[in-house]
Each structure stands twice: as structure tokens, then as C-alpha cells.
Amino acid sequence: MVTLLLPDLHLRLETDRGVFSPDRIDAGTRVLLESVPPPPAEGDLLDLGCGYGPIALTMASRAPGATVWAVDVNRRSVELCERNAKAAGLDKVRSAHVDEVPDDVRFRAIWSNPAIRIGKQALHEMLTRWLDRLTPDGVAYLVVQKHLGSDSLQNWLNDQGWPTTRAASRSAYRILKVEAR
Numbered sequence: 001m002v003t004l005l006l007p008d009l010h011l012r013l014e015t016d017r018g019v020f021s022p023d024r025i026d027a028g029t030r031v032l033l034e035s036v037p038p039p040p041a042e043g044d045l046l047d048l049g050c051g052y053g054p055i056a057l058t059m060a061s062r063a064p065g066a067t068v069w070a071v072d073v074n075r076r077s078v079e080l081c082e083r084n085a086k087a088a089g090l091d092k093v094r095s096a097h098v099d100e101v102p103d104d105v106r107f108r109a110i111w112s113n114p115a116i117r118i119g120k121q122a123l124h125e126m127l128t129r130w131l132d133r134l135t136p137d138g139v140a141y142l143v144v145q146k147h148l149g150s151d152s153l154q155n156w157l158n159d160q161g162w163p164t165t166r167a168a169s170r171s172a173y174r175i176l177k178v179e180a181r
């Protein structure tokens, strides 16, 4: 179990070996959750690469009227996120494998601590797949470590047509704000 303690939220989350950051809330995830503006109150929102769910559960708690899709390629992560949402009473979290989200769902916000270590090509494919599902006024917030290439990712996103700016910067982390293209 780990504790997610934010100014507006206090949750205990079940984790497991083999999922991302099982012993503590990741520092980048914390920077993201302490930096981003509140999510849209309604509509569909996305946590891309949910792990055991700290981002999805924070979105759902800050936007209780919204449906929060929590997706991952790792089945154990999806299962843990689902259990953690249920335990927290956040019944508008939809935990799903990436291939299980209906094609017609569009997201008003995406928050993600993306899996940078999967490699540049896989990262670019993953981001393209999901950023093109933002609504026209939708915004994504990504947390990326500077030494893992936040500046080059920002440049790539801009080059691909998603207007991207640095929304916040704290210690080694950058929060990229990405608008729909």
C-alpha cells in the first residue's frame, strides 16, 4: 500500500511488485498532481498509463461528474486501479486495457506520466494514438523528466502540430501542456 497525500486528497492505494513505483507515489506524478489546473467538471477524461491509479483517482475526485478512463497495457495495473477506485468510492473511473476503450470516446483532458522508457518510437506512437482523441478544446498535461528528454519531446509535439508549452517546472520535472491539433 502507498499513501497519496495531496492538499485536497488522502487515499491509500494498493500496489504490487511489477507495477510502476510500488513503494511510493512517483515524484513526477506528485509534481503533475500539484501543478495542473482542475480538470473539466464533465465529459470523458483520460489517464494514459494509469499504473495503480494515482492520477486517475485524483482526476475523478476533482471532477466527480466526469468519466475518467484509466488505461494501461499492463493488466495487473488495470486491475489494481480498478480496485483502488472502488475502495475510494470513485465509481466513475473506468479502468481498461488500452484496446478496450470504445473508438468514439473523445477526451476533454488527458493527464499522464507517460512511459518514456518504452523508447522514442513507441512513445510517439502512443502519444499520437491518444492525443488525436482530444476534443477540439481538449488539453493534455504530461510530466516528463528533463534528463529523459522533456525539451525534445516538446519540440517533437510542436513539429507534429500539437501546440505545446511548458506549463510548470519543478526540480527535475517539466509539465508539458499540449493542445489538440
Ligand SMILES: C[S@@+](CC[C@H](N)C(=O)[O-])C[C@H]1O[C@@H](n2cnc3c(N)ncnc32)[C@H](O)[C@@H]1O
Pocket: 020, 021, 026, 029, 048, 049, 050, 051, 052, 053, 054, 055, 071, 072, 073, 074, 077, 098, 113, 114, 115, 116, 118, 126
Ligand atoms: C511512468 S508509469 C506511470 C504510472 C501511473 N500513472 C503513476 O503515475 O504512478 C507509465 C505507465 O504506462 C504504462 N504503459 C506502457 N506502455 C504503454 C502504452 N503503450 N499505452 C499505455 N500505457 C502504457 C506502463 O505500464 C506504466 O504503468
